[in-house]
Amino acid sequence: MKKQLILIILLLTIPIISFAQSNNLKHEFRGAWVATVANIDWPSDFTLSTGQQTIELVQMFDSLQSAGINAVFFQIRTECDALYKSQYEPWSYWLTGKQGKAPEPYYDPLQLAISEAHSRNIELHAWFNPYRAVKKIGAYDPAPNHISVTHPEWLLTFKDYKMLDPGNPDAREFILNVMTDVLLNYDVDGIHFDDYFYPYGPKISNEDSLTFIKYNRGIKDIDEWRRDNINQLMREIYGVINTNKPFVKFGISPFGIVKNEYAGTNGFNSYDVLYCDPLTWLNEKIVDYILPQLYWEIDHELAPYKKLLPWWASLTKGRHLYIGHFSSRMADKKYKGDKAELGNQIKMNRTTENVQGSVFFSAKSIVKNWSGFADTLHTDYYKFTALPPKMDWKDTIPPLPPVDLKIDKNGNDVILDWRTPGPAADGNYPVNYIVYRFVYGEKINLNDASKIIHRTTAGESIFIENKEKLSTSEYIYLVTSIDRLGNESEGVITKFNN
Incomplete structure (x- = not known):
């Protein structure tokens, strides 16, 4: 068994902050x-x-x-x-x-x-x-x-x-x-x-x-x-x-x-x-x-x-x-x-x-x-990932967040995996997930696309990153669910010590 390094897992409701004139646009x-x-x-x-x-x-x-x-x-x-x-x-x-x-x-x-x-x-x-x-x-x-x-x-x-x-x-x-x-x-x-x-x-x-x-x-x-x-x-x-x-x-x-x-x-x-x-x-x-x-x-x-x-x-x-x-x-x-x-x-x-x-x-x-x-x-x-803008007149109900987020270390790899949640109030499931990474202590801002390090494809619920990419000792990883129209769930986070 890999030694689990889960230190914190909790649900957050993330405030939205606008970057109207930035290349870090989250939705474009x-x-x-x-x-x-x-x-x-x-x-x-x-x-x-x-x-x-x-x-x-x-x-x-x-x-x-x-x-x-x-x-x-x-x-x-x-x-x-x-x-x-x-x-x-x-x-x-x-x-x-x-x-x-x-x-x-x-x-x-x-x-x-x-x-x-x-x-x-x-x-x-x-x-x-x-x-x-x-x-x-x-x-x-x-x-x-x-x-x-x-x-x-x-x-x-x-x-x-x-x-x-x-x-x-x-x-x-x-x-x-x-x-x-x-x-x-x-x-x-x-x-x-x-x-x-x-x-x-x-x-x-x-x-x-x-x-x-x-x-x-x-x-x-x-x-x-x-x-x-x-x-x-x-x-x-x-x-x-x-x-x-x-x-x-x-x-x-x-x-x-x-x-x-x-x-x-x-x-x-x-x-x-x-x-x-x-x-x-x-x-x-x-x-x-x-x-x-x-x-x-x-x-x-x-x-x-x-x-x-x-x-x-x-x-x-x-x-x-x-x-x-x-x-x-x-x-x-x-x-x-x-x-x-x-x-x-x-x-x-x-x-x-x-x-x-x-x-x-x-x-x-x-x-x-x-x-x-x-x-x-x-x-x-287009340096950073952007999601197509949401259409609130079509759907505003977000999917449920990922379930059982875990973080492991295997050699030089940091491994995050989670399970698919149940259906949201409208019956919809996530189509994929977004993985964010923040330096520990940094303000968590999900509207800054520069913090997105991965967007999974359909059916994918794992992310692997090489530790050599990490320049400091402590990080926060955060994973959200995305539905077909770009509605995003609350985030599930975990702390990682490099």
Whole structure:
């Protein structure tokens, strides 16, 4: 038997202390978009074998984890197709080079991505393009079960582009069924929509006039009807999520400018062209977060980040605000702007009230460490572990603390182990645990992420540390339980003499 060194074990209720302008943030959303359309991020080529695609995906998650990313938006539907086993849509061309062709040997990319993400304590959000059906007409042959073949009457056509008609109730129900299929059959942490609603260009004119006549729902103005078409789908999706898996997060990433008059910009008005209406989504609380794409520099002539950021931050209405950054442009070696632009934007986010984090487009800027961007995240901005921010409107009940915490010494190793507690008041168990270490006598502050030395993966209830890392003689170890939505238990502590 190992000699136990348990000196103190007790439960503490830990006060929360804010570090609003520190790199030691305990809760911050740190995301990356993984785009599969056109093989932007993954797979790098649709000709790769199953084994090669798997290796790429695993290496990609390794790189994102090393950089401090805690959430990934994994694109699973690019143009009414699927990078997962779908009941409704064909396998993606971007996966196998032929729409409708399953991977050989077979595997499920979404299931693999979920497994790889969760093994690294990274949230996996299923990213859907809700309306795009054919990115470029004639680029490749559609599968026999593609919506453009089975229900062409549900589509709107613009030059070489096709999309599902947002005003058609059958098309809307189809989108809802596609999303629900993923929600019910995969252990995703979130459902995510991007900015493609009505087309960027050419602007819609009379392509949906017959749909408006038939399905206007009593709305007289066609522009208002178009916005309501999108809003109605978002309401229905949020309702389905909350009915079936209320712990799953739902959010949208709109174009960064809604109307120029709102933030004093001089760019593209998405409200009048794309017909997206994020103010309604926030006012009606039919999203859990909003993620505007603020892809311009802080002092951009037409769309300055420094104007758009505070405007968006003023709208949150009790929902989270994450900011989309164009890292694939600003970290590119050809970028002519300030090389510190991305870092300065992260700093500005952290000093702006109601901003809970950043998401980078796209993952390759991190995975390939363009201009040292991943290194900068790892050694500076994301040096310490951060949990995604809590969503109090979803769940505030913490899990129970770990049970029977023990500390042993075995040669040069310090070993902590504990047992899983019972269910909390809401029936939920911990999904993992956080181990903190403090110098004995130091103030215990659980909001200082620099004190986190380990976050376990699911099912893990042991931590081993080499004594050679310890520089003083007495330490306090503290372990807490974490549930799926980031609620944290009271801490269990033990003292260790080196």
